[in-house]
Amino acid sequence: MYGGGYIFDEPNGKQLRDEQLHDEPEKLAAFEERIAKGEKIEPGDWMPTEYRRQLIRLIEQHAHSEIIGALPEGTWITRAPGFKRKLALIAKVQDEIGHGQLLYNAAETLGKSREAMINDLLSGKSKYSNVFNYPAETWADVTVIGFLIDAAAIVNQAANAKGSYGPYCRALDRICYEESFHLKQGHDAFIELATGTPAQREMLQDALNRWWQPIMHFFGPPDKNSQHSQKLMEWRVKMASNDDMRNQFLNAYVPKIWELGLTLPDAALKKNPETDRWDYTDPDWDEFFRVINGGGPCNEERLQVRKWAEEQGRWVRKALMNPAEKRALPVA
């Protein structure tokens, strides 16, 4: 259980940085011993400043990704083909927003307020997953997102669910449970297009071609230029290297794409029988950094929609906070 009195109160940024230099060696040793034993760290426990900082960054970005990720898919609710697909998509988008709430709650236990996190998203200081800076142009894009992006997210989240921070792990357990439905409905819609008319197959192939690079970007830059230290792996903040997760994803999902007679826009993509790992052409990493720093096709639109929601929803939040106006609401 967490929240309320358990929540660490970060006094101010400056103080945190001073303190960072002085993590007490005995406490640090005891902390690392707990991690080594596989114990979960809970909100009230002592933790190294850098551990707290990295976890806030990680969970906060994950939360933003869930919220922003609902936008390209939400666009297609009105145009989903058929009532069942529409229901599934509404349910999925609702789940994603719920995941955002769960993750903001988990990040709050580390001492950053929800308001501060939202402000950092709106000002562009905090990032979110790069894939959501691309448009969903056709229904096939939605099925590729629902199948492959969610599959990639599960690879990442299932790894992180075994991490060392209790509240994040608990949120991820529930998220993974719901993501399995997202994956399944995405796969189902994907197969329907793949086994449908020539026009449907062509639309799907086109979407795959456009989304392949963002999907290869999804797990982040190659390990050889990763800035994140071995320390984070030791502390079980980062659970698997980017390349390992990418490889795990390719291993599980490339055969599922190929078995439907679809192709992927990378001639070099094949499993190397000697290393038992996948060979592929490196995606354009300059493009990755360009997009994450605001240069993607939809960065501006995503933030504008989010800012619009913040501004236009303000009067509702204010009205509900006003005790003079308060009255009981029916729950259902």
Add this chain to the structure above:
Amino acid sequence: MSNDSLDPRVNRLKLGDATAVIKVEEGENWNIYEVFHQEKRGAHHEHVGCVHAPDPQLALVFAKEQFARRKKCVNLWVVRSADILAFDVEDEDMFANNLEKNYRDASGFKVMEKINKFKQSK
């Protein structure tokens, strides 16, 4: 903002400038409430997470959306996180206890042994 977005909402919202500064004030996102979920009547309420809400009634509404939309649920409790009183984590050792508690347990009393011994001695 041009009107060629694929998002039908964007085209009718007349969105502002992405560089405009929008700031959320501290406290604007309300209080945190812990949520307890009851799966069936007679079962314990189990803690499942939290929601943000301006008051308990609305916390219930949000909790219903967040935690009762999939799994079976017959009731929910919400309680303001700040109202929960708990021991300090550092005090965990006060729960350390004598592990030998046979005297509190049915298994700690072996009457049959005594009865058999009594019968044999007859």
